[in-house]
Amino acid sequence: MRTQVVIVGGGPSGLLLGQLLHLKGIETVILERKTRDYVLGRIRAGILETGLVDMMREAGVSKRMDTECFIHHGTCISYDGEMFDINFQKLIGENVIVYGQTEVTRDLYDARDTAGCRTVFEVEDVEIRDADTDNPFVTFNVDGSARRIDCDFVAGCDGFHGVSRKTIPDTVLKEYEKVYPFGWLGVLSETPPVHEELIYANSERGFALCSMRNDSLSRYYVQCGLNDDLQEWSDDRFWDELKRRVPEAIADSLVTGPSIEKSIAPLRSFVCEPMRWGRLFLCGDAAHIVPPTGAKGLNTAASDVHYLNEGLVQYYRDGDTHGIDTYSEKALARIWKAERFSWATTNMLHRFPDQSEFDLKMQRAEIESLHYNETAQRWFAQNYVGLPY
Ligand code: RFL
Ligand code: PHB
Numbered sequence: 001m002r003t004q005v006v007i008v009g010g011g012p013s014g015l016l017l018g019q020l021l022h023l024k025g026i027e028t029v030i031l032e033r034k035t036r037d038y039v040l041g042r043i044r045a046g047i048l049e050t051g052l053v054d055m056m057r058e059a060g061v062s063k064r065m066d067t068e069c070f071i072h073h074g075t076c077i078s079y080d081g082e083m084f085d086i087n088f089q090k091l092i093g094e095n096v097i098v099y100g101q102t103e104v105t106r107d108l109y110d111a112r113d114t115a116g117c118r119t120v121f122e123v124e125d126v127e128i129r130d131a132d133t134d135n136p137f138v139t140f141n142v143d144g145s146a147r148r149i150d151c152d153f154v155a156g157c158d159g160f161h162g163v164s165r166k167t168i169p170d171t172v173l174k175e176y177e178k179v180y181p182f183g184w185l186g187v188l189s190e191t192p193p194v195h196e197e198l199i200y201a202n203s204e205r206g207f208a209l210c211s212m213r214n215d216s217l218s219r220y221y222v223q224c225g226l227n228d229d230l231q232e233w234s235d236d237r238f239w240d241e242l243k244r245r246v247p248e249a250i251a252d253s254l255v256t257g258p259s260i261e262k263s264i265a266p267l268r269s270f271v272c273e274p275m276r277w278g279r280l281f282l283c284g285d286a287a288h289i290v291p292p293t294g295a296k297g298l299n300t301a302a303s304d305v306h307y308l309n310e311g312l313v314q315y316y317r318d319g320d321t322h323g324i325d326t327y328s329e330k331a332l333a334r335i336w337k338a339e340r341f342s343w344a345t346t347n348m349l350h351r352f353p354d355q356s357e358f359d360l361k362m363q364r365a366e367i368e369s370l371h372y373n374e375t376a377q378r379w380f381a382q383n384y385v386g387l388p389y
Pocket of ligand 1: 008009010011012013014031032033034039043044045046047101123126157158159160161162163184186265283284285286292294295296297298299300301
């Protein structure tokens with residue numbers, strides 16, 4: 001079998017790339033290790049930058065998003081019982097939207113079905129071969145039989161634990177990593193959100209975040225230990241801990257209820273360079289990870305897709321390789337800035353086990369600068385809504 005672009009991974013980056021290429025007449029096959037239901041069951045990102053919103057529109061999959069999303073003009077930060085708002089709209093005239101990654105993924109799968117594009121689920125043992133030649137191919141097993149697809153290019157959209165990055169030889173690839181000494185315990189509950197905007201809370205008991213999906217679905221997180229056992233976090237313990245980390249007035253108005261999903265995610269900053277090896281291009285979490293504090297993971301995946309789509313369209317339309325030749329450089333320039341923002345907000349809002357009293361004073365000074373300095377707020381706003389592509 002032959003196609004133009006094999007996309008390894010049917011998460012949001014693979015699906016978005018597939019849809020954009022399809023609209024330009026470029027054929028793709030997506031290989032996904034899990035089932036569609038499993039992919040749709042993962043609760044992840046909730047905040048979309050304007051760049052991703054525009055790409056959903058360009059991809060022709062924005063109908064539901066445009067009617068069901070919530071526009072957020074700003075976000076709140078709390079510390080020591082104080083709470084302040086950073087108003088993106090007033091500061092820089094831009095917004096973000098609340099629309100879950102689950103919904104983005106569902107809309108993209110539906111569009112792919114309608115377009116009749118091929119997705120193979122439950123593939124095993126994917127191997128990317130000869131990516132450093134002009135004739136790459138991908139082998140895999142499905143339903144017990146071995147398959148091979150020849151192609152022009154391979155897009156590695158298979159997340160942090162995928163095979164694509166590992167295909168690039170160690171002599172070529174350089175990895176940069178920081179692992180944080182804590183995780184986030186997340187709870188999804190069918191309760192109304194506690195506040196109309198998100199609240200990022202720095203407290204002496206650790207970080208907390210009040211987020212949402214819609215009017216009757218809330219998403220909350222508390223900073224937890226890396227080795228915490230989910231079984232030890234009953235719903236009651238979670239709500240109690242959350243209330244102790246947010247301002248009293250917020251705690252008093254919090255509506256609690258049974259969790260419908262509960263999970264722990266470790267926090268990591270990671271980038272690999274380069275993001276291209278011959279005819280293999282890495283996209284999204286396959287190439288980089290940010291701690292979720294800046295809401296940047298899905299959004300950086302989208303900016304990679306933007307640059308790769310542009311490069312591939314230029315190649316097929318004009319026979320021009322400039323876009324694909326500069327893909328890694330352009331994508332990385334934006335990613336490092338998102339890494340810096342995510343690292344800085346993580347440092348500002350979390351408690352670290354080895355924090356000295358001096359470190360705590362520095363953290364406090366950082367938050368107060370953001371509270372009282374409009375230039376600092378503008379910098380935060382520009383980064384949160386997303387830097388231009
Ligand atoms: P994904 O979503 O991991 O998808 C990769 C897909 O590849 C499949 N796969 C393979 N398929 C075939 N063969 C193999 N060998 C394969 N290995 C893996 C996997 O099954 C999967 O379906 O990567 P992608 O598409 O790059 O998308 C990245 C985003 O999912 C991720 O960056 C965000 O979810 C991060 N993130 C957030 N990002 C935001 O922009 N805003 C947020 O508010 C936000 N909140 C979050 C987050 C991530 C979180 N967790 C759990 C890590 C909150 C959390 C708690
Ligand atoms: C979420 O709603 O899941 C969410 C929102 C903002 C973040 C991280 C996660 O920074």
